[in-house]
Amino acid sequence: MGLLQINSFAAGTWIAPDSSARPIENAATGEVMGQAGNASLDVARMLDHARTIGGPNLRKMTFHDRARMLKAVAAHLNTHKQALYDLSFATGATQSDHLIDVDGGIGTMFVFASKGRREMPDGHVYIDGEIEQLSRNGSFLGQHICTSMQGVAVHINAFNFPVWGMLEKLAPTLLAGVPAIVKPATATCYVTELAVRLMLESGLLPDGALQLVSGGLGTMLDQLTLQDVVSFTGSAQTALKLRSAPHILENSIRFVAEQDSLNASILGPDAAPGTPEFDLFIKEAQSEMTTKAGQKCTAIRRIIAPENHVSAVIDALSDRLSKTVIGDPNKAETRMGALVSNAQKRDVLAKAAIIGAEAEQVYGNKDFHEHKGAFLTPMLFHCATPDTANRVHDTEAFGPVSTVMGYRDIDHAIALVNRGQGSLVASVITHDPVVARNVALGAGAFHGRLYFNNRDSMKESTGHGSPLPHMVHGGPGRAGGGEELGGVRGVMHYMQRTAIQGSPDILTAIGGTWVDGAKEKPAPAHPFTRTFHEVEIGETIHTDPRSVSMDDIEHFAHFTGDTFYAHMDDAAAKRNPFFPGRVAHGYLLLSFAAGMFVEPNEGPVLANTGLDNLRFMKPVEAGDSIKVRLTVKKKTPRNEEYGEVRWHVTLTNQNAEKVAEYELLTMNAYTR
Numbered sequence: 001m002g003l004l005q006i007n008s009f010a011a012g013t014w015i016a017p018d019s020s021a022r023p024i025e026n027a028a029t030g031e032v033m034g035q036a037g038n039a040s041l042d043v044a045r046m047l048d049h050a051r052t053i054g055g056p057n058l059r060k061m062t063f064h065d066r067a068r069m070l071k072a073v074a075a076h077l078n079t080h081k082q083a084l085y086d087l088s089f090a091t092g093a094t095q096s097d098h099l100i101d102v103d104g105g106i107g108t109m110f111v112f113a114s115k116g117r118r119e120m121p122d123g124h125v126y127i128d129g130e131i132e133q134l135s136r137n138g139s140f141l142g143q144h145i146c147t148s149m150q151g152v153a154v155h156i157n158a159f160n161f162p163v164w165g166m167l168e169k170l171a172p173t174l175l176a177g178v179p180a181i182v183k184p185a186t187a188t189c190y191v192t193e194l195a196v197r198l199m200l201e202s203g204l205l206p207d208g209a210l211q212l213v214s215g216g217l218g219t220m221l222d223q224l225t226l227q228d229v230v231s232f233t234g235s236a237q238t239a240l241k242l243r244s245a246p247h248i249l250e251n252s253i254r255f256v257a258e259q260d261s262l263n264a265s266i267l268g269p270d271a272a273p274g275t276p277e278f279d280l281f282i283k284e285a286q287s288e289m290t291t292k293a294g295q296k297c298t299a300i301r302r303i304i305a306p307e308n309h310v311s312a313v314i315d316a317l318s319d320r321l322s323k324t325v326i327g328d329p330n331k332a333e334t335r336m337g338a339l340v341s342n343a344q345k346r347d348v349l350a351k352a353a354i355i356g357a358e359a360e361q362v363y364g365n366k367d368f369h370e371h372k373g374a375f376l377t378p379m380l381f382h383c384a385t386p387d388t389a390n391r392v393h394d395t396e397a398f399g400p401v402s403t404v405m406g407y408r409d410i411d412h413a414i415a416l417v418n419r420g421q422g423s424l425v426a427s428v429i430t431h432d433p434v435v436a437r438n439v440a441l442g443a444g445a446f447h448g449r450l451y452f453n454n455r456d457s458m459k460e461s462t463g464h465g466s467p468l469p470h471m472v473h474g475g476p477g478r479a480g481g482g483e484e485l486g487g488v489r490g491v492m493h494y495m496q497r498t499a500i501q502g503s504p505d506i507l508t509a510i511g512g513t514w515v516d517g518a519k520e521k522p523a524p525a526h527p528f529t530r531t532f533h534e535v536e537i538g539e540t541i542h543t544d545p546r547s548v549s550m551d552d553i554e555h556f557a558h559f560t561g562d563t564f565y566a567h568m569d570d571a572a573a574k575r576n577p578f579f580p581g582r583v584a585h586g587y588l589l590l591s592f593a594a595g596m597f598v599e600p601n602e603g604p605v606l607a608n609t610g611l612d613n614l615r616f617m618k619p620v621e622a623g624d625s626i627k628v629r630l631t632v633k634k635k636t637p638r639n640e641e642y643g644e645v646r647w648h649v650t651l652t653n654q655n656a657e658k659v660a661e662y663e664l665l666t667m668n669a670y671t672r
Contacts (some may be wrong), residue, residue, distance in 0.1 A: 004034030006190050009200065009212040010041055011049040021215065022186050027092030027338040028329055028373045036189050037215025046181060046211055047223055050152035054179030054208025059148050061206075062123050064637060066175050067116025069204055074109035076202040077195065081106065084163060084194060091162065091188045092338030092374060094329045097292050100466075105167035105195075108485075111469040112171035115487050120175075122637050123512045124148070126488075128497060131507070131515060138517045143507050146495040148177035151227030153494055154220065156242070158233045159185035159340050160295040162192040168469065168485060169231050174209060176494035178229070181220070183213040185234070187340050222247045229254040229494055231484070233297070236260040239480060256493055257480035258473070260396050262420035264302040265464060266413050266439065268430025273312045276455035281305075281429040282313070284453070285402065286320040288465050289378045290336040294400035295344075298425050298465040301396055304386075304413050307406035314382060314404055318363040321378045339374040339399055348399035352379055358391050359383035359403050376400055386416055393419035394478075410435055414442035422477020427451040427464040448475030448483065514538045514633045514648060527632060528599035532643040532668040540631040543596040545654065548584050550622040556588040583619040589626060589660055590614075593651055597630045604669040606642055614662040618653065625654045633663060642667045 006024070007014045020039035023032045058066065077084075085098045093101065120126055125145050132142035153173045157165040166182050173180045184192035196212045199205060213220075221230065221242065230248070232239055236259040242248070243255040265285060271277035288300040305313045329337030339345045352361075364379035378400040383392045386405035393416075407413040417426050417439075426447050428439050431454040440450055449471060453461050467473035472486035484490055500510055504517035520540035527535050557563045565572040566579050573579040590611075599605070620626060634646040645668045651660040 003032065004190050006034055006036035006193050006214040007212075008038055008041055008214045009196060009210075010046045011211070012207065015041065017215070024187060024190065025341055026090045026373075027340050028090070030342055030372045030374065033090060034190055036186050039216070039218065041213065041215075041218060043218050043220040044223055046213075047152055047220065049208050050179040050181060050211060051150070051227075052208075054206070054210075055148075055150055055152070055177070057206035058174065058177040058179060058209055059124065059150075061177065063116050063120040063126070063175065064122040066177060067113045067120070070109050070116065070171055070175060071113035072204045073199055073202060074106050074113060076204065077106050077109070077198055080198050083198075084191060087194055088162070088191050089330050091159075091191060092293060092329055092340055094334050094337045095332070096335070097329070097337065100291070101161045101164045104466075105161070105164035108164065108168045108469040109171045111487075112175055112490075116175045116491075117638075119488050120491075121512060121634070124177075125511055126491075126495065127511050127513060128492075134501065139503055140501065141504060141507055141515065141517075142499060142501050143511060143515075144497055144499055145511060146492055146497050149227050149229065149494055149496055151178070151225055151229070153178050153180045153229045153231060154217070154224070155180055155182045156217070156230065156232045156234065157182065157184045157192070158297070159187040159344075160292055160297070162188040163195050165233060166192050166195065168467075168473075170210070171469075172485075172490035173231075173494050174205075176491045178494040179209050179211075181211045181213060183217055186215060187344075189214045221245060224248070224251070224253050226251055226253065229256065231256040231482075231493070232480075233258045236478060236480070254493070256474075256482040256484065258297065258424070258475075258482050258484060259478070259480040261297055261422075261424040261475060261479045262301045262393060262396055263298055263423045263425050263464075264304050264417040264420060265300045265427040265429065266407075266417060267303075267305040267309060267313065268428060268432055268435045269306050269410060270432045270435065271429055273309065273316070275431075276458070277429045277431055278309075278312075278316075280453060280455075280458050282316045282320055284427065284429070284464050285317055286324070287463065289321065289380075289400045289402050290324050291465065293336055293339050293376070294378070294402075295339060295398055296465050298467060300402055300427070300464060302392065302417070302420070303402055303404045304407055304416050305404065307408060310382070310404060310406040314362050314380070317404075318380060321363055321380065324378065326375060326377060336378070336400065339376060342374045344398070345374040345376060348376060348397045348401060351395055351397035352399075352401050354391050354395050355381055355397060355401065355403060358385070358389040362404075378402075380404065386419075394421070410438050411442070414439060417443050418446045420446070420478060422475050422479045422481070423447050424467075424473065424475040424479045425449040425451055425464065427453065429453055431455060446476065448472060448479060508538065512537065512634070514631055516648065516650075520631060526599045527630070528605045529601075529603050531604045531672060532635065532637075532645065532670050535632050535635070535645060535668070537632055537635065540629060541597065543628040543630075545625040545627040546592055546596055547625045548588075548592070548620055548622060550582075552588065553582065553584050553622060556585055556591075560585075560587075562587075579619050580621060583621055584624075586616045586660065589616075589620060589651060590662075592626065593628045593649065593660075596628045597649075604672060606667045606669055609644070609665045609667055612646075612663040612665065614660070616660050618657055618659045620653060620659050626651050626659060630664075638667065642669050644668075
């Protein structure tokens with residue numbers, strides 16, 4: 001079998017490697033298995049193709065269109081994931097590692113597809129935050145919106161997760177309406193190439209939405225503009241070189257970086273040997289050292305334990321590590337495969353030697369170092385002087401290497417964990433909420449994520465080293481100062497936030513959501529008789545008034561059991577600064593309002609699913625009257641049968657003063 005020829009996909013064409021291609025070795029055997037790279041790639045044409053073809057094609061789609069596209073692409077990858085598994089063994093990864101990379105990446109796409117449909121509008125403008133009142137009478141307002149950037153996202157990914165690393169960036173990028181050029185690390189780019197082929201061959205992505213560079217980027221970064229974004233995962237040294245390039249700085253090009261991280265795990269002072277927390281701590285530490293052979297940006301590099309438990313931690317962890325089966329990643333019994341390459345193996349050994357100058361190696365079999373493939377055993381160190389040591393806090397051996405160190409009290413533990421100078425994640429295994437709060441306050445500013453676990457949550461927890469698409473992934477300082485994922489927050493990295501100012505009608509037209517004070521559209525029929533597609537934003541009805549009597553108040557009080565004094569005792573109510581005397585129940589007013597605007601007959605309105613933003617603004621006394629304004633505020637499709645209508649509901653009294661306001665949610669059928 002010949003060498004794999006890893007292609008690039010540029011401006012709609014697959015391009016083979018040329019004479020400049022770099023060799024790629026099989027991690028388990030050390031043998032060259034393929035090559036990638038083409039120095040003659042027309043990067044200017046790639047950028048132009050993305051900006052003039054891919055971007056417009058994506059921006060024509062709504063957020064919901066793009067979300068449906070992501071879901072379909074994820075489903076397509078899911079049906080072909082065995083091929084990705086089979087190829088990934090050459091990276092040194094085991095079958096359980098594939099589940100993190102392949103299934104994790106596909107799952108991330110599914111999550112962004114779901115969030116796009118549930119949390120973003122079926123339109124092209126994302127509204128960020130509430131209306132800002134910029135004038136006394138509400139004729140001049142402010143609103144923040146986000147719109148798609150009109151350039152291209154260049155994704156530079158690390159070698160350790162060739163599928164997840166691509167998809168976790170690609171999903172929010174495409175959802176934002178921005179095309180992507182993906183540049184995976186050469187060592188594992190053959191897996192990324194297969195995933196890209198699968199996505200392109202599905203026919204689900206519009207032309208220009210996705211391109212691939214297998215090999216070097218050439219001068220691509222020097223041709224970016226203010227509308228482009230670079231998202232980088234890799235070493236701090238490479239990140240610094242790229243982000244400090246004059247062209248990047250001079251044009252203020254967005255550069256999102258996720259880089260080196262000396263992540264730590266703290267064993268709480270309450271988690272003594274014999275407790276569920278101690279056993280959990282050892283299990284998590286062993287998993288983080290051996291999963292992907294320790295080649296995870298979130299892996300535990302520093303194990304911080306109470307000084308009186310350090311020996312117990314070393315003994316328990318060494319015992320658990322000794323049972324880890326290391327070898328051919330293709331074998332079912334293997335629990336830790338090879339590092340990605342012999343070059344990476346040499347780098348890990350060099351970094352481990354630096355750590356070893358300040359710490360004693362207490363576990364690890366050096367005989368494994370001579371294996372032809374890129375295999376290592378886990379290497380566990382003990383640093384007896386963490387306060388005066390430096391290298392254990394600033395040197396990351398990107399492999400199965402970790403260092404145990406002791407702390408005197410929780411403040412000392414916090415000081416040690418912060419010595420990492422900015423990390424992606426720190427974990428705290430404790431059953432003491434006070435310890436958890438102290439760490440959150442003391443270490444939160446140094447970390448992108450804090451993971452707390454104990455006997456109550458461990459059965460359903462996802463693990464120290466698992467970034468989830470719902471939560472932000474990134475960290476300050478050494479970790480790069482960037483941020484990815486985090487649900488819709490991750491989409492915003494590829495959009496521009498803009499403050500808009502104007503009248504209610506202008507803001508309504510821009511945002512596609514009715515703003516109080518904008519023109520109302522008279523309903524041609526009761527809106528509850530009209531389908532989801534028939535009702536229009538701004539469509540409004542006004543009800544006739546209804547009087548509220550003392551009998552109404554007393555009947556509601558006795559019928560519901562709500563005999564709160566403000567409704568039943570006039571003298572007590574008058575002593576309350578909020579009430580003039582006995583007043584109607586707020587929920588009585590809501591009940592009356594529903595009866596005043598409802599259409600009782602069967603029709604397109606299928607269900608009332610909730611109320612949002614309810615406010616009671618002025619008390620209603622016996623003898624007052626109320627009337628209701630019901631306005632279509634927003635429409636959001638939910639599935640193939642019905643969509644959600646958000647109604648703005650205002651109750652006013654006989655003096656036209658607002659007494660209550662809320663948003664009503666209903667599910668409306670598309671057809672009668």
